[in-house]
Amino acid sequence: MKKIYLVIFLFVFLIVVINAILIINNKSTRRVIGNLYSAIESAEKKGDYNCCIEPACTMCYLGHWKFEEGTCHCDEAIFEDRFDDVCPECVSGIEKGFCKLTIEDCILDEEIYGGN
Numbered sequence: 001m002k003k004i005y006l007v008i009f010l011f012v013f014l015i016v017v018i019n020a021i022l023i024i025n026n027k028s029t030r031r032v033i034g035n036l037y038s039a040i041e042s043a044e045k046k047g048d049y050n051c052c053i054e055p056a057c058t059m060c061y062l063g064h065w066k067f068e069e070g071t072c073h074c075d076e077a078i079f080e081d082r083f084d085d086v087c088p089e090c091v092s093g094i095e096k097g098f099c100k101l102t103i104e105d106c107i108l109d110e111e112i113y114g115g116n
């Protein structure tokens with residue numbers, strides 16, 4: 001009989017520990033994402049981050065596109081009709097209707113962006 005209580009106790013204990021680990025992981029994920037977006041926000045204020053979608057793309061900031069790490073020029077690329085320079089995350093955001101051009105209204109080539 002005592003064994004059953006021990007097994008139940010261990011089971012409940014395990015669930016509590018697993019939940020605690022998940023909560024801690026989730027919090028640190030949120031913190032990292034929050035820090036990334038606040039860093040992007042300050043780059044925007046400095047004029048280094050001219051993204052064309054809201055919320056801004058993270059791809060350019062992380063240096064996973066043509067632009068220098070921490071900068072985004074997708075906005076200018078659209079304005080100057082250099083569609084090949086617009087990062088895939090921005091293109092996908094535009095397709096979903098998240099366009100936010102700072103230079104002019106979002107009037108984009110429907111053939112390239114599938115209409116917006």
Ligand SMILES: [Zn+2]
Binds near residue numbers: 052072073090
């Ligand atoms: Zn971008």
